[in-house]
Amino acid sequence: MSDPVAGRRVFDLEQPRWHGAPIHPGHVPPGFSYLLHRRHDPQAASPDGRTGSSGTIVSSDHAGTHIDALTHQAVDGTLCGGIDARSTATAFGYTELGVDTIPPIVARGLLIDLGVVEPDGWIGVDRVRRTAEEQGVEPGRGDVVLVRTGNGVHWDDPARYLRASGMQGSVSQWLADAGVLAVGADNMAWDYAGGADPELGINLPGHVILLVRGGVYIIENLFLEELAAAGVHEFDFVCTPLKIRGATGSPVRPIALA
Amino acid sequence: MSDPVAGRRVFDLEQPRWHGAPIHPGHVPPGFSYLLHRRHDPQAASPDGRTGSSGTIVSSDHAGTHIDALTHQAVDGTLCGGIDARSTATAFGYTELGVDTIPPIVARGLLIDLGVVEPDGWIGVDRVRRTAEEQGVEPGRGDVVLVRTGNGVHWDDPARYLRASGMQGSVSQWLADAGVLAVGADNMAWDYAGGADPELGINLPGHVILLVRGGVYIIENLFLEELAAAGVHEFDFVCTPLKIRGATGSPVRPIALA
């Protein structure tokens, strides 16, 4: 076996998952619920006193820390690679490009730490590239690039959290051109969700550039504070989307191994 | 950074997730559903033709490949470590020992490959230990020990899948004594679900020995065929339970890095 990972420092990049957490209004309903229905009831115990308890998850496939599958976005009814969005849709998910087609992601991870970015605006490519250079980060083919805006500390304050700034289309284009596998940030949409891109004039430019044109996955609502505090800019990144057949996304708990 | 993992072989240990997959009858309802509610409708497109699609997950926290949290089992109303099962239960999960308290699991993984085990019975500790020795597997503190019974090939045949054999309490006791962090197998319950342990006289002995007494997590419905075919017995094991506050388990997609 190679150098074992077991002793390495693990950074947990998932935000806690509960019904009061921030969520994009477009995903409510269903939002997120965890409901405990089976309890440790003595009347249901086995003769040796054992009882089981279990609960029910009701969740948008885009609640909490999650990955967007390529089925999540289309332009003019067409998914990434020219696949028709309509004829591949069924009541129970897509027949192609569902989140179950994403292999476990085990890749070089890179952190571009922008520090604490002001809310309510777009983040341009100059700022992101300059910071990357200062931090020795050079995105390349197959990498997963995470951008910290400092917004992750607001997870307990949904209204504030949702005001996070996000990446202009130029940032997404730069990373798509570099051939990255996936991108991620500590906000709800990677893009700024508050209006049209100042250069491209469209909403959610990264969703088009990355998911539809580029085949690049987007990971949202990452918790990047600890990773940034440790000053780690290059790491092993592991993210394992659940193989939900045909889904447009999956909750994930990515980690960074330093 | 240490030796990067990015180039290593990744084994995907999750079974596909869909509503027709095997599930323990005790977890139906809610079972597992993925329902696609938001489609790429032209009438909902933005001016540039972009549309979004998303769906709803309704799932038992014990559906598919999943990990059991310590809240999943109790004896005489008491969880692992003497915590009262009743006063810690709320409508939305447990205030202690929920699945969100499990850190990302990054550990040495070990595979004990029993080959193809006959269904409908208990698997004793002699068989498991002998096989482990033959395969050079020696469980120790903090390890994750996976046992293959060959049952994973029946995932598309729920009735057959549910007949899988499972571990006698003596197997669980051996591993608990070794101080392992977690165990897992390619069946529904780790234990044999068809009756009482021939030595201990209780149902689901591993659920008591591991979860309640030992504080050892159980991972169920693993897909171990490829790992076994590759003859890998020691590996880096990564499993990241979703931090669903207070839940009794979580769907997971564990991987082995060889």
Place this chain on the structure above:
Amino acid sequence: MSDPVAGRRVFDLEQPRWHGAPIHPGHVPPGFSYLLHRRHDPQAASPDGRTGSSGTIVSSDHAGTHIDALTHQAVDGTLCGGIDARSTATAFGYTELGVDTIPPIVARGLLIDLGVVEPDGWIGVDRVRRTAEEQGVEPGRGDVVLVRTGNGVHWDDPARYLRASGMQGSVSQWLADAGVLAVGADNMAWDYAGGADPELGINLPGHVILLVRGGVYIIENLFLEELAAAGVHEFDFVCTPLKIRGATGSPVRPIALA
């Protein structure tokens, strides 16, 4: 006020609702679940000892005794009245003809009691009309016509229940021509669900004739045993579909007032 109804005999025409009840396989998932998540926990009591308990319903809009809205069926992408099925569909239901557009149904009800019909076949119009005549039943404009096949006694045996015979298209046509408001029966689909209509060569002929062409609602899984046993053939029928915006059906508990 008119003659009050309070003292009249009430026949409950709903089957019990629980997760083990018969359901059409096309409506699983989501099927039907009722999950009790909030219990009367002493730790959540108010100072005077009061506690509240509540649960979660997860249900197909076609589970149990229910009414089909006109959005439930289309032919060539067109709903009743020429409405386009596609452009009126949203993630959260239809913008037209949803079940919320059905007023409370308070109408003359008529029972055609066919006795105990053999399972696994079609029921032709001759048999239904002859029985109606013998029983003095003459369907007219605005009536709700219920047909008993005796299948309701099998509600606790889903496999047997689903084998119920159903109405040939000729029966549906006869009732549509009579101008009835709604029809109902004690089976899963009004139609026989086991194949093509012997005369029309199509599946579910009543779903086309009644819902798409006729604008006539269908009520399924009625319990008609007590009404039949009482020999009541004409009655006041009350059925109040829930006003779920845009839904394709609604659970109902219809009653007959004799």
Place this chain on the structure above:
Amino acid sequence: MSDPVAGRRVFDLEQPRWHGAPIHPGHVPPGFSYLLHRRHDPQAASPDGRTGSSGTIVSSDHAGTHIDALTHQAVDGTLCGGIDARSTATAFGYTELGVDTIPPIVARGLLIDLGVVEPDGWIGVDRVRRTAEEQGVEPGRGDVVLVRTGNGVHWDDPARYLRASGMQGSVSQWLADAGVLAVGADNMAWDYAGGADPELGINLPGHVILLVRGGVYIIENLFLEELAAAGVHEFDFVCTPLKIRGATGSPVRPIALA
């Protein structure tokens, strides 16, 4: 048959049901969702072009216009009639007093129209009784008594709706003493939800007096504007709770027949 009801004026007393409607925060999650998952997809059409569409209801049993079953409230762990709240609770509902034990309600209905009541306060028994007398309303055994506060017009404004005033315990006691079958109002909780009863010093006094002590059902979120506008104070009231086994409540669409 008695005087048929078919020609009588029907008042629909249900508020529209959708995810944006007011709901008590204690019932979120799960709140209310209707998700359309099966659409009229041409690729799923039968040879004659027929397609089916259906959706999923995810709902608290206390969302929208609904009835409270006697299992909904307990005092000191005891339900109405001295039944133990704990040992009768299961993962899937209560073994006794569930909403499925409520027969179809067909009763004399009475409307006490208080006009438009100021929000944010308690409504005392003097006001209610005086108004009842003025309107010729005399509650008696088996009646269903509805009280209008004018709050129903705010259904599209959840924040305002939830500020509705409600009945002091003295109102509930007066009606319980009269032996009524059920009460209802055009607010979220019958009681005022904003604090303790000024005389009794407890929250939700009616929930204790009616559900726990009196065995009187409560119907919440009624739409009473049309009934009041018509000046109808005595009517036939019909309300048919769904027979959800063991549930603590049920969505309903009650009607008044004048």
